[in-house]
Amino acid sequence: MAAQQGSNGPSIIIKKSAPAEDHGHHGGAWKVAYADFVTAMMAFFLLMWLLNATTEKQRAGLADYFNPTIVHMPGASGDGTQEGVRHAVEQSLPDSQKAAEFEQLAREVQNRLTGTGAESMQLTNLLRHVVTRMTDEGLVIELGDLVDEPLFVEDTAQPQPALKELTGIVARVLSHVRNDLAISGHVRAYPETLVSSPVWALSDARAHAVRNLIERAGLEARRIQRVTGYADRRNRLANPMSPANNRIEVILLR
Numbered sequence: 001m002a003a004q005q006g007s008n009g010p011s012i013i014i015k016k017s018a019p020a021e022d023h024g025h026h027g028g029a030w031k032v033a034y035a036d037f038v039t040a041m042m043a044f045f046l047l048m049w050l051l052n053a054t055t056e057k058q059r060a061g062l063a064d065y066f067n068p069t070i071v072h073m074p075g076a077s078g079d080g081t082q083e084g085v086r087h088a089v090e091q092s093l094p095d096s097q098k099a100a101e102f103e104q105l106a107r108e109v110q111n112r113l114t115g116t117g118a119e120s121m122q123l124t125n126l127l128r129h130v131v132t133r134m135t136d137e138g139l140v141i142e143l144g145d146l147v148d149e150p151l152f153v154e155d156t157a158q159p160q161p162a163l164k165e166l167t168g169i170v171a172r173v174l175s176h177v178r179n180d181l182a183i184s185g186h187v188r189a190y191p192e193t194l195v196s197s198p199v200w201a202l203s204d205a206r207a208h209a210v211r212n213l214i215e216r217a218g219l220e221a222r223r224i225q226r227v228t229g230y231a232d233r234r235n236r237l238a239n240p241m242s243p244a245n246n247r248i249e250v251i252l253l254r
Contacts, residue, residue: 102254105177106139109252112173113141126165138179138254141170143210144236144247152246155198157205159213167210170250171217181219182226182251183207189232189240204229210248225253 051059110132129151131142143166145151151163159167174181185207190197207227215221235245 098254102138102179103134105179106134106252109139109141109173109177112176113169123169126162127169129162129166135251137182137251139252141250141252142247143167143170143250145243147243150243150246151248152206152209155202157202157209159209163210164213167213168217171214171219174214174219174250174252177252178223180223180225180253181214182228182253183211183214183224184226184228184230184249184251185210186230186234186236186245186247186249187232188243188245189235191241199231200229202229203231206248210250214250 113127113130113132129143129146129149131144133140133142143151143163149162151160151166152158153160185203185205187199187203187206190199204227207229211224211227215224232240232245235242236247237244
């Protein structure tokens with residue numbers, strides 16, 4: 001648009017440009033939605049991995065941890081929740097006390113076993129065959145072969161003199177407690193070229209041989225609740241054919 005200042009003055013031109021079209025942007029909502037989707041997928045795959053990596057017992061333990069221990073007591077005043085909680089706590093106390101008592105009992109048994117070795121060097125060497133450990137089932141007293149010192153005659157269930165002495169010691173120590181027992185036999189693996197593998201029969205026969213020795217040493221037969229042969233299915237060492245996998249486990253049950 002042009003405007004004149006006087007007849008002879010310079011012309012002043014004012015140019016008004018139309019505002020540029022404001023394209024703007026499409027906003028960030030889609031980014032937030034995408035981030036939520038990616039997070040959800042990561043959580044999903046993590047959950048799938050955890051389910052695959054844990055055992056059924058571990059998953060049950062996790063579920064129990066996150067679930068409140070509330071027992072509804074029919075007939076209780078109100079909704080029964082307070083009484084249910086008290087009942088659950090009362091039930092857990094005896095279990096904790098029982099576990100603590102067994103721990104103390106197991107320590108006493110272990111101390112008795114190790115204390116017998118102080119009598120002589122011969123007994124000290126003999127007790128090198130003994131290893132004890134705690135498990136969910138109870139106190140495991142493991143009687144195992146040493147290098148060049150097997151507890152059975154070659155590949156038989158005939159006990160060596162050392163095993164007879166060991167079972168006598170174990171029977172004397174366990175006679176001071178009342179818990180029941182379980183006995184399991186384990187043997188090394190044999191070459192697959194054998195027509196008939198002896199592992200099952202041998203592990204079972206050795207477990208029963210130890211049962212007989214313990215009973216002859218004075219332990220009450222009714223306390224033995226289970227005698228099992230595990231063949232070569234539960235090896236101690238990575239090499240399944242190692243003689244160190246030959247062992248008998250006497251378990252003091254909880």
